[in-house]
Amino acid sequence: MARIQVDTPCFLCGTAAACGDTDHGNRKFYQCSAEDCGDYEISVAAIRKLKGATSHRQQLKRVAHDHRGTDTFVEIIVGADNQVVATAVKRYSGRRR
Ligand SMILES: [Zn+2]
Numbered sequence: 001m002a003r004i005q006v007d008t009p010c011f012l013c014g015t016a017a018a019c020g021d022t023d024h025g026n027r028k029f030y031q032c033s034a035e036d037c038g039d040y041e042i043s044v045a046a047i048r049k050l051k052g053a054t055s056h057r058q059q060l061k062r063v064a065h066d067h068r069g070t071d072t073f074v075e076i077i078v079g080a081d082n083q084v085v086a087t088a089v090k091r092y093s094g095r096r097r
Contacts, residue, residue, distance in 0.1 A: 012061040013037045038064035040074040046084050060086055
């Protein structure tokens, strides 16, 4: 992960989070400091789709929280059917870095 910004508002809950660009700027990795949120990587396309979707963001926040403290994090992307999909990914897999 290249530059990491601290105190960026979490996309899912708005709490202060660390955020870094991944995948050549096509995705962002968030590490949220909120107890009920978590770590996730989200694509720019998914951010665009979820901007006005508050209830969907809250649902994803719970998914991110489920993976807090585990060896996985949540990857949130727009799938082939144009729907937002969240998948658990192993940390430090190195497959995209
Ligand atoms: Zn959060």
